[in-house]
Amino acid sequence: MLLSVENLCVSYDKIRALHNFSFHIDEGEIVCIIGANGAGKSTTLRAISRMVPVEAGSKLEFMDHNLLDYAADKVVSQLGISHVPEGRRIFGNMTVMENLKLATFSRKDPDQIERDLGRVFAIFPRLEERKTQKAGTMSGGEQQMLAVGRAFMSGRRIMLLDEPSMGLAPLLMQSMFDALKQINEEGTAILLVEQNARMALKFAQRGYVLETGNLVLEGDSKDLLGNPEVKKAYLGG
């Protein structure tokens, strides 16, 4: 097991955002968490990245390391957990190349960094064309590519993706998921959080359904896709 989360509880100002959420993801797997706005999906990813404090009793283990022993930057640089945050959050004041380089800040393997950079440009040729351009001047789709490319440069064991499809036209969305598939096939596990449940379940092998901070369903994607409740609540009938 790559990542195992047990009884994850997170509160913001005494309001419970997540209540005893348990899930896991295996090496090389693609897993998705679906649910409505405010269900606790992004909070789950932020808890893994140590960007929000978790409550006592929460257990987060990554390859036999207790995640709670790591600061946010060490989760990335020492454990190889990368995170594409909600809304992309690229550094608009810096060039595409600088964005990618910054993600390697703590890495000490220059040869591998060069190879990774080559891979990112192979997966997203558009980024290579724009490498000297200020990231803030790119289109939304290109910024999303950069956000994923940047995560790829920062850590390769698992990628946490927060709504990568948001704001993308259907065609772009499809190519984004094709790119993610490639990244996964090269050995990076993917934990995907999506409001677009159909897209996410088609992409992932397994899924978890969150409702206002509680786990309500889990299972193989194809079972969830066929589940009448999921169909009614998340797939538009």
Place this chain on the structure above:
Amino acid sequence: MAFFLQNVVNALQAGSFYALIALGYSMVYGVLLLFNFAHGDIFMVGAYVGFFVTTGALLLVSTLGLVALPGWVVLVLVILVAMLITAFVGVAVERIGYRPLRQAPRASAAITGLMIGIILETGNLALLGATRLSFPELIQTTTYTVGGVTLTNKRIMIVGVALLLMFALHQFVQRTKWGMAMRAMAYDFGVVPLMGVPLNSIAALTFALGSGLAAAAGILFSVAYPVLNPYMGITVGWKAFVAAIIGGRGSILGAALAGFLLGFIEIFVAVIFASTYRDLIAFSIILLILIFRPHGFFGEAHTSRLRL
């Protein structure tokens, strides 16, 4: 014409001090959204550190009977050593005073800054007493007259060193990965840890850079006005703070230019009006600038800024 140029030279010297100090205010604000109100006193600490390094070095040379290095070499070494030592003071201020308040309201951090400033001033007074110290003269003043304009070697050195340090800072921020991390933090603080960048190290680095520049300003100031006192950082510090604001909070170029602008306004106001009117008129002009450009010349409104 010569009269005008003479005042330009004077303004460049005054502006050098303001610009070097303003850079520290601006960088810390840009990276941590924090006004380090102790920064003027860091300038004072830098001057004192420079004083002790210089006296120590001179003492060492005389007791050991070493061959004395030329004065300007000693001065360069003193500036570098004092910058380094003062950088550590700045890092300590951040670690002790500001880091515990990272999540606290900004007003608390501002008050902390004022308190640290008072502690540095009164601590100095308690340790060293009220006697004013006189900064040793390392280089003899040589005066040149070019087309009716009087220049001294010290003046040229002060402006030259200030410009050189600003250029070095610019290169550091634009070309190194640490500079890149500082720019990233200024743009979107919250997401930087996801790049594997340790926020606390970058915060400490920012304080170190700002404090180092303030120390350089303190020593250059002491070369021009060689009398030190524990409160010397207050007025200069506030003026440099004003320069950082009109330059645009967080903008390095803006802080440097506004530092020189402030020097020009001050000197030329004193040329036209009685010198007692200097600050009154200079700051009224700055008030007008802020009414029309509330974010300064190079600043951006930070309303769109996100935090995770």
